Amino acid sequence: MWCNLKPLPGANRLIKHLKTNGVPTALASNSPRCNIEAKIFFQQGWKESFSAIVGGDEVEKGKPSPNIFLEAAKRMNCAPSNCLVIEDSLPGVTGGKAAEMHVIAVPSIPKKTAEFSSADEVINSLLDVRPEKWGLPPFNDWIEGTLPIEPWFIGGPVIKGFGRGSKVLGIPTANLPAENFSDVVSEHTSGVYFGWAGLSTRGIYKMVMSIGWNPYFDNTEKTVEPWLLHNFGEDFYGEEVRLAIVGYIRPEANFPSLESLIERIHEDGRVAEKALDLPMYAKYKDSPYLRNPSKHGSSTTGGTQSEMDSK
Incomplete structure (x- = not known):
């Protein structure tokens, strides 16, 4: 045991x-x-x-x-x-x-x-x-405002979520089915992460995502939602998205206003956008899991539906 x-x-x-x-x-x-x-x-x-x-x-x-x-x-x-x-x-x-x-x-x-x-x-x-x-020695492993982590991978079809991403936040997010990932989601601490997202028919993109309870919206369940850092101009419900999560940005947090929440989400996006150009993170763009999930299993950890970061 x-x-x-x-x-x-x-x-x-x-x-x-x-x-x-x-x-x-x-x-x-x-x-x-x-x-x-x-x-x-x-x-x-x-x-x-x-x-x-x-x-x-x-x-x-x-x-x-x-x-x-x-x-x-x-x-x-x-x-x-x-x-x-x-x-x-x-x-x-x-x-x-x-x-x-x-x-x-x-x-x-x-x-x-x-x-x-x-x-x-x-x-x-x-x-x-x-x-x-x-008064203890500081960590020296933070890079460009990010912390490298042991990569983990999730994937599934994009579904409709709470409807807050585009309508309230102005930030379109890719929701994943909660029932597929509940066990694995519980293993990962809440916070803001980043990595790479592969869409089955479109390609591979930078992404930033949250995991947690989204305190601003007071969610009742722990959720995960990625924001793909690309302007698609259209919805892609039903397409399979695969994620390689490679780094950590910050803990979950609440915000005093919707404006401050949106501002911080965009700052998280800028941090992720810049960090993913670093070789230590950029190499995961070539992960076989992102390109051909059928040969590497459907998912190894979990994601659910939530807003990108009500934290």
């Missing part, structure tokens, strides 16, 4: 960054120590990256008690006030603050971020950690 668990987006990147820069790091979980060891056994490089591992069965009280965090600091020979906790649960945030540590919350259910107001910072995902805000 543990071998099938996937790290949260950005987890491997963060752990590797801290280890490379010599930052002492502990893993503190309410799970029994044996379960922690079993889980991380299948994550290459994790066990040796932690200076200390503390299980819930090694302290008198688990989270929300501060005991587990205080024990981790002790094993790292660090003062609690010099420690930064990254937590996805409310008991963990409560325990970290009780230990008088700095706490970043990464809620496992983003729609409930208001419950994590006691944290020093609440972020959308581990992709959005900014170590320099806490």
Whole structure:
């Protein structure tokens, strides 16, 4: 069972960054120590990256008690006030603050971020950690305002969506059928991404897309929608679109007005347009999946219908 668990987006990147820069790091979980060891056994490089591992069965009280965090600091020979906790649960945030540590919350259910107001910072995902805000070495992998990611691929027929893309935003978007991708969509953190889009009868185009709940429109389900950066002049419902998602731009966000939302969508488009000319991203334009999906499966991850970015 543990071998099938996937790290949260950005987890491997963060752990590797801290280890490379010599930052002492502990893993503190309410799970029994044996379960922690079993889980991380299948994550290459994790066990040796932690200076200390503390299980819930090694302290008198688990989270929300501060005991587990205080024990981790002790094993790292660090003062609690010099420690930064990254937590996805409310008991963990409560325990970290009780230990008088700095706490970043990464809620496992983003729609409930208001419950994590006691944290020093609440972020959308581990992709959005900014170590320099806490006196730690910054990441150096951002390029032209974008973060390279392990590419993922999705595809399906273009369908009619909410009708907001062209009518409200003035930005035509290509909706994909939600039922095809629900499992995979749940694996990817919300935010704005970019990459390449292949249309079965038209060619390959640059694209930027959102994944999330579109807070401005208050969607009730997590959705994905690409905006192809090309003026087609006509609808192409029913055509198959294949996407290669290769980079990340920013987290999901709300906006005070429709005008500010539209302005940011266009800025995301400009960022993607420029970045996709870089060789590290441009090479994926030649992905066989974009050109001949019949030989490479229908889709490997998911997309649904939403507005490009009500974030």
